[in-house]
Amino acid sequence: MLDYVRRILVERHVVDLNMTRRKEAALCAAIGGGGALVFLFAFPRGAISTLMHEVLHLPGPGAGIALIFGPFLALVALTSFLSSRGKGGSLIAALTFGLSYALVVWLFRIPTNPKGAFGSILFVAAVALFGLAVESVMALARAFNQPWRCLLAGAVANVVLLVFYWLAIFPRTAGWVKWKDIPLLLGVCLVGGLVPGYIAWTVSRRFPRTLAHEQKE
Numbered sequence: 001m002l003d004y005v006r007r008i009l010v011e012r013h014v015v016d017l018n019m020t021r022r023k024e025a026a027l028c029a030a031i032g033g034g035g036a037l038v039f040l041f042a043f044p045r046g047a048i049s050t051l052m053h054e055v056l057h058l059p060g061p062g063a064g065i066a067l068i069f070g071p072f073l074a075l076v077a078l079t080s081f082l083s084s085r086g087k088g089g090s091l092i093a094a095l096t097f098g099l100s101y102a103l104v105v106w107l108f109r110i111p112t113n114p115k116g117a118f119g120s121i122l123f124v125a126a127v128a129l130f131g132l133a134v135e136s137v138m139a140l141a142r143a144f145n146q147p148w149r150c151l152l153a154g155a156v157a158n159v160v161l162l163v164f165y166w167l168a169i170f171p172r173t174a175g176w177v178k179w180k181d182i183p184l185l186l187g188v189c190l191v192g193g194l195v196p197g198y199i200a201w202t203v204s205r206r207f208p209r210t211l212a213h214e215q216k217e
Helices: 002-042 047-055 063-082 089-108 121-140 146-173 179-204
Strands: none
Touching: 002 063, 002 089, 047 063, 063 089, 063 121, 063 146, 063 179, 089 121, 121 146, 146 179
């Protein structure tokens, strides 16, 4: 009788855990999809290039990725990671971000900046790589406390995204980056990744105590 009760309790715990994980995965997907819509309409075609090159006079290609797109994606991915118990939260959010963005652009024929290849297969791959970078850093940097892990994850993932664009996308759409511009753009990229890392951690402190970021410490 005791074994039967124990087995029932274990099975119920497994079912509850699976339901919780499905809900968290849905939340991560919602964060990613919502983030894609916000980004799409907050930065219409040409807005990022105009801000980076005509207002701030930063060199390119890559300033917009380092200072706008990457940091925004870091905020989405890290918020998703910190709001889920299991692994893969940032990857789910990043994939949903890329796929949702591409789907909306395709359905409504929304023009985007061709230099960034927004909405393309390479774009989705870049976003997925970003999410994977966040997951990897947060898993490997457990020796650090959570604020530093968030800062590190944001900065590293942003650099990974920028390098991917330099090697796989910009040579097709905007040309190769000049060697003399790389140090400045990398510096901007690192700073751009640190800020959303701190914001995401600060926001996560407002989450309910049942959320997983407290269990991941």
